[in-house]
Amino acid sequence: MKIGIIGGTGGMGKGFALRWCRNHDILIGSRDAARANEAAQEYFTLAIQQFGTVKGKIAGKDNLCVAKESDVLVLSIPYENIDSICSQLLPNVKDGCVVISPIVPLTKTDAGFEFISFKEKKPSAFELVQKYMKDKSKLVSAFHTVSEKKLIDPKLILDSDIFVCGDSDSAVNIVNNLIGEIKNLRPILLGPGSLSYLAETATPILLNAMIKNKMKNPGIKII
Numbered sequence: 001m002k003i004g005i006i007g008g009t010g011g012m013g014k015g016f017a018l019r020w021c022r023n024h025d026i027l028i029g030s031r032d033a034a035r036a037n038e039a040a041q042e043y044f045t046l047a048i049q050q051f052g053t054v055k056g057k058i059a060g061k062d063n064l065c066v067a068k069e070s071d072v073l074v075l076s077i078p079y080e081n082i083d084s085i086c087s088q089l090l091p092n093v094k095d096g097c098v099v100i101s102p103i104v105p106l107t108k109t110d111a112g113f114e115f116i117s118f119k120e121k122k123p124s125a126f127e128l129v130q131k132y133m134k135d136k137s138k139l140v141s142a143f144h145t146v147s148e149k150k151l152i153d154p155k156l157i158l159d160s161d162i163f164v165c166g167d168s169d170s171a172v173n174i175v176n177n178l179i180g181e182i183k184n185l186r187p188i189l190l191g192p193g194s195l196s197y198l199a200e201t202a203t204p205i206l207l208n209a210m211i212k213n214k215m216k217n218p219g220i221k222i223i
């Protein structure tokens with residue numbers, strides 16, 4: 001399976017690439033193909049240092065090429081850029097491409113981290129992305145509460161749960177399997193995409209708890 005990561009030069013993109021290259025080819029996407037290529041080379045070197053060998057290759061391309069070639073596409077971009085990026089890319093994905101949104105509508109105020117969708121009465125990240133999907137059922141939201149700092153260390157066992165929301169069982173299954181490939185991460189289905197805002201709100205809750213209680217990159221686990 002070819003997994004494309006739009007905004008793959010960011011911290012989350014690096015983590016996804018390192019975790020999934022053991023079994024899949026990874027395409028790192030960027031607005032700048034040279035930056036994508038540089039990141040891809042860096043991640044591949046790190047992966048070989050960590051694992052010795054990996055089954056997949058890591059290559060870098062501009063975001064549009066990545067969108068056209070991927071079987072699974074992760075939108076690893078800020079909430080503020082959904083409209084500009086998704087309007088350009090999502091009409092060009094392959095038929096059947098599963099799109100993953102880990103995007104959190106997050107802002108920092110004097111009070112702490114807040115959820116943009118509530119504070120500014122804006123759509124959830126899922127709702128905003130779904131507007132641009134060719135096949136709306138192929139969008140799945142997940143990975144909102146996993147810390148980039150932990151994801152990029154492929155030897156670290158994460159031992160936490162990942163909330164998953166989506167409208168198609170087959171698309172959700174593909175994402176659940178990718179979550180399961182990351183040791184000790186467990187997918188927890190919350191419901192259809194219309195409930196994604198619930199999963200997205202978990203991130204500001206977690207970040208405020210982290211800061212106020214001096215915790216280090218916490219995750220969520222249901223017991």
Ligand SMILES: NC(=O)c1ccc[n+]([C@@H]2O[C@H](COP(=O)([O-])OP(=O)(O)OC[C@H]3O[C@@H](n4cnc5c(N)ncnc54)[C@H](OP(=O)(O)O)[C@@H]3O)[C@@H](O)[C@H]2O)c1
Nearest residue numbers: 007009010011012030031076077078081103104144147148
């Ligand atoms: N960081 C975390 O721990 C964490 C945890 C859970 C969920 N998330 C969510 O995951 C997503 C990615 O997080 P991140 O921390 O990796 O994000 P990031 O580093 O802020 O951005 C990721 C990439 O998005 C691209 N980008 C930035 N500004 C852009 C713009 N104006 N227009 C188009 N592309 C732009 C950049 O790639 P190029 O410049 O190469 O194009 C950048 O490397 C976010 O939505 C975040 O809310 C993050």
